[in-house]
Amino acid sequence: MQPYNWLETINVTEEMLNKTDHRLPIIWISALDCTGCKEAFTRSFEPSSLDAILNFISLEYSELLSVASGFQVEEHKETIFEKYKGQYVLAVEGGIPGSDEFLMIAGKSVREEIIQAAKNAKAVIAVGSCSAWGGITSAGSNPTNSVDLRTLIPDDIPVALVPGCPPIPEVIVGTFLHIHFHGELPELDKKLRPKAFYQTTVHMTCHRKPYFDQKLFAESYDDEGARKGYCLFKLGCKGPTAFNACESIVSERCISAGFTCIGCSEKNFWDKGSFCGKKKK
Numbered sequence: 001m002q003p004y005n006w007l008e009t010i011n012v013t014e015e016m017l018n019k020t021d022h023r024l025p026i027i028w029i030s031a032l033d034c035t036g037c038k039e040a041f042t043r044s045f046e047p048s049s050l051d052a053i054l055n056f057i058s059l060e061y062s063e064l065l066s067v068a069s070g071f072q073v074e075e076h077k078e079t080i081f082e083k084y085k086g087q088y089v090l091a092v093e094g095g096i097p098g099s100d101e102f103l104m105i106a107g108k109s110v111r112e113e114i115i116q117a118a119k120n121a122k123a124v125i126a127v128g129s130c131s132a133w134g135g136i137t138s139a140g141s142n143p144t145n146s147v148d149l150r151t152l153i154p155d156d157i158p159v160a161l162v163p164g165c166p167p168i169p170e171v172i173v174g175t176f177l178h179i180h181f182h183g184e185l186p187e188l189d190k191k192l193r194p195k196a197f198y199q200t201t202v203h204m205t206c207h208r209k210p211y212f213d214q215k216l217f218a219e220s221y222d223d224e225g226a227r228k229g230y231c232l233f234k235l236g237c238k239g240p241t242a243f244n245a246c247e248s249i250v251s252e253r254c255i256s257a258g259f260t261c262i263g264c265s266e267k268n269f270w271d272k273g274s275f276c277g278k279k280k281k
C-alpha cells in the first residue's frame with residue numbers, strides 16, 4: 001500500500017500551503033444524527049484536525065464542538081450567514097426529518113434552516129451516510145420520514161456527498177481543504193462523491209486481496225485462516241461493492257482489525273448490512 005499523501009490527493013502544493021492567508025468558514029448543522037460524524041472529523045491524522053482548524057478552516061458553528069452554546073452560538077451563526085454570504089461551507093450531518101415535530105433547534109425548524117443556509121453557501125457537504133443517503137434514520141420503516149440532503153435542497157446548489165458511517169476523518173477534512181485551496185468542490189463522480197476518495201472499491205486496495213486472488217478465505221472469525229489474515233469474503237465482507245478509501249488511508253481499516261467491511265458508505269447499507277440481518281425490498 002502506498003503511504004497516504006493528502007497534499008497529492010487534493011492537488012495542493014507546499015507553496016499553496018505556505019501562502020494561505022485566510023480560513024474557510026464552516027457552519028455545521030446537525031439534523032437527526034448520532035454525532036459520530038463530528039467525532040470522526042476531530043480524528044483526522046493527515047492532516048490533523050488541529051492543523052486544519054488552526055490554519056485552514058474556521059468551524060464557526062457546531063452544536064457539539066463550538067465552545068459557546070445557547071443563544072450566544074445561535075447569534076454567532078446568524079452573523080456568519082450575513083458576514084460570509086456566498087463564502088461559507090455548509091456541512092450537514094444526519095438525516096433530515098420529514099416534519100418539525102421530530103427536530104427543532106433553538107426553536108427553529110432544522111429543515112428550513114438547512115434550506116436557507118444552503119442558498120447562500122459556497123458549497124454544501126453532506127457529511128456521513130445519514131445526510132448523503134438517509135442512513136439509519138431512514139432505515140426500516142423510516143418513522144421520522146427522513147430524507148437525505150439532496151432530496152431537500154434545489155439541484156442548482158453545489159453539493160458533495162461524503163458518505164460513511166462515519167466517513168473517514170481524512171476524507172471529511174480533505175473535502176473541506178480542497179474547497180479552501182481551490183475555491184470549489186473537488187471533482188465528483190456521478191453520485192456526487194469526491195472522486196479522489198471514492199473512485200475504487202475497498203476490495204481493490206485491500207491488503208487481504210492477495211489472499212482473495214489465491215482463494216484463501218477465513219471461514220469463521222476464529223479459525224486458522226482468520227489468524228493468518230486471509231480474505232474475509234466468506235464472512236460477508238462488503239468490500240467488493242463498497243466505494244471508499246479505507247484501505248488506502250492508513251488510519252482507517254475495519255478489515256485490519258479482523259472484521260469484514262460492512263459497506264457503510266453505500267446507500268441503504270443499514271438495511272442491506274451483514275450486521276443488520278434485514279433486507280430492504
Ligand code: SF4
Nearest residue numbers: 034036128129130165
Ligand atoms: S452517518 Fe453514522 S456516524 Fe454519521 S450521524 Fe449517521 S449514524 Fe452517526
Ligand code: SF4
Nearest residue numbers: 203206231232237239
Ligand atoms: S477482506 Fe473483503 S475487501 Fe479485503 S480482499 Fe477480502 S473480500 Fe475484498
